[in-house]
Amino acid sequence: MTTKFPKDFLWGASTSAYQVEGAWADDGKGPSVQDVKEIPAGTTDFKVAADHYHKYEEDVKLFKELGLKAYRFSISWSRVMPNGVVNPAGIAFYKKLIQLLIDNDIQPIVTVFHFDLPVWIAEKGGWENRETIQDFADYCQVLFNHFGQDVPLWQTINEQNVMALAGSVIGTSQKSMKEKFQENHHMLVAQALVTKQFHEGNYKGKIGPAPNIASVYPASDKPEDQMAALYMSALRNWLFLDVAVYGKYNHNAWHLLEKIGAAPEITEEDYAILAAGTCDYIALNYYNTMTVSSYYQKENKIDQQSGFGIPGFFQTAENKNLPMTEFGWPIDPKGFRFTLNEIYSRYRLPLLITENGIGAKDVLTKDGKVHDQYRIDYLEQHIAQMGLAIEDGVEIIGYCPWSAIDLISTHEGITKRYGFIYVNRTETDLLDLARYKKDSFYWYQKVIADNGLGE
Numbered sequence: 001m002t003t004k005f006p007k008d009f010l011w012g013a014s015t016s017a018y019q020v021e022g023a024w025a026d027d028g029k030g031p032s033v034q035d036v037k038e039i040p041a042g043t044t045d046f047k048v049a050a051d052h053y054h055k056y057e058e059d060v061k062l063f064k065e066l067g068l069k070a071y072r073f074s075i076s077w078s079r080v081m082p083n084g085v086v087n088p089a090g091i092a093f094y095k096k097l098i099q100l101l102i103d104n105d106i107q108p109i110v111t112v113f114h115f116d117l118p119v120w121i122a123e124k125g126g127w128e129n130r131e132t133i134q135d136f137a138d139y140c141q142v143l144f145n146h147f148g149q150d151v152p153l154w155q156t157i158n159e160q161n162v163m164a165l166a167g168s169v170i171g172t173s174q175k176s177m178k179e180k181f182q183e184n185h186h187m188l189v190a191q192a193l194v195t196k197q198f199h200e201g202n203y204k205g206k207i208g209p210a211p212n213i214a215s216v217y218p219a220s221d222k223p224e225d226q227m228a229a230l231y232m233s234a235l236r237n238w239l240f241l242d243v244a245v246y247g248k249y250n251h252n253a254w255h256l257l258e259k260i261g262a263a264p265e266i267t268e269e270d271y272a273i274l275a276a277g278t279c280d281y282i283a284l285n286y287y288n289t290m291t292v293s294s295y296y297q298k299e300n301k302i303d304q305q306s307g308f309g310i311p312g313f314f315q316t317a318e319n320k321n322l323p324m325t326e327f328g329w330p331i332d333p334k335g336f337r338f339t340l341n342e343i344y345s346r347y348r349l350p351l352l353i354t355e356n357g358i359g360a361k362d363v364l365t366k367d368g369k370v371h372d373q374y375r376i377d378y379l380e381q382h383i384a385q386m387g388l389a390i391e392d393g394v395e396i397i398g399y400c401p402w403s404a405i406d407l408i409s410t411h412e413g414i415t416k417r418y419g420f421i422y423v424n425r426t427e428t429d430l431l432d433l434a435r436y437k438k439d440s441f442y443w444y445q446k447v448i449a450d451n452g453l454g455e
């Protein structure tokens with residue numbers, strides 16, 4: 001156990017707009033791709049979610065009681081700009097939320113785009129259309145104008161690598177690799193453009209990307225498996241961070257994209273924007289590591305955590321050393337320390353963990369309790385390993401587990417819960433949407449008060 005956390009460490013928690021807010025068409029909000037996507041059978045849509053839009057005052061009160069020093073949430077593009085024009089009611093909602101957080105000494109940490117592309121943008125081609133770069137820059141400028149002085153930490157795009165590599169799972173894209181990596185390139189340019197805009201505006205805060213980063217283990221000590229791991233990591237991790245930090249594509253990732261015919265078209269102006277808009281820090285989401293072998297043909301399951309294979313380069317392998325969550329995701333706290341070290345030794349920038357957590361089928365008891373010891377165990381092990389990474393010398397500024405409060409999973413409904421606070425609803429019945437503090441709530445409250453797990 002360790003208490004090596006700096007005095008001002010940001011113990012936080014995380015959500016995203018479409019998964020928590022609900023009010024999907026209230027006060028002028030337009031639809032996002034998440035509102036119109038096909039919902040897997042037996043799971044809820046995102047129309048009401050946790051109804052945070054109407055209950056944010058009650059929720060922030062609970063966050064305060066939990067002791068949060070920071071709250072990481074996303075702003076809904078289609079609430080702020082439902083049709084390319086600013087919606088004053090959308091701005092007003094986030095103004096109230098941000099002010100309330102500040103009044104409660106909770107630092108707002110804002111992600112500007114978390115999987116919820118407005119439908120009006122998707123209809124004109126989405127990220128495949130170069131115009132979206134400027135649309136995104138205009139939207140971000142509106143946010144910087146309104147909130148630039150109040151928000152100390154911004155993230156541009158949540159899990160851009162997951163959108164590029166598993167967009168069909170989370171409902172953001174159904175395209176070919178060539179099309180996806182052209183979209184991805186436009187997102188990288190858009191990210192650099194708004195990073196540049198943010199720096200030129202001299203706002204007080206810092207801005208960075210928020211990919212899902214997972215170290216990749218070779219399945220064996222065979223040299224070809226080492227090379228497979230190198231290539232998987234280049235495509236899954238370093239492509240995104242090399243551009244964000246150095247303004248340049250990773251050489252291995254570029255080689256792989258060329259080999260599979262998915263290298264994007266890049267203009268001279270793009271190169272200049274990428275070089276001019278590099279980030280101040282790295283936010284990252286961590287759920288588990290990945291393991292790959294060299295490519296041999298086999299059926300590959302696609303999931304945002306497990307990945308897939310690329311002929312000639314790598315394919316996902318099972319890691320028998322790791323236990324699984326009840327939703328089939330590996331649990332690897334030591335891999336968290338490894339991943340943090342790997343990122344820091346490559347980039348030497350401060351790290352902020354914006355997601356980490358366990359999805360589970362929590363049960364509300366008759367007396368209003370949720371005994372989620374498995375969540376406490378999961379988080380405790382990850383926090384202990386994060387403490388060891390700090391001892392290793394990695395600069396970490398905060399930890400925001402997923403999620404502050406129960407919300408709707410990307411594709412597995414409300415049955416897959418992550419929060420410290422239980423929201424009383426099911427897939428099919430909204431019940432009373434009442435909030436209940438889980439056992440993990442009281443446990444995390446103490447971690448925050450002790451600034452760590454105690455010696």
Ligand code: BGP
Binds near residue numbers: 019304
């Ligand atoms: C990340 C996303 C989140 C979130 C989380 C858990 O990929 O950034 O939006 O939902 O993973 O995933 P899921 O909801 O699929 O269990």
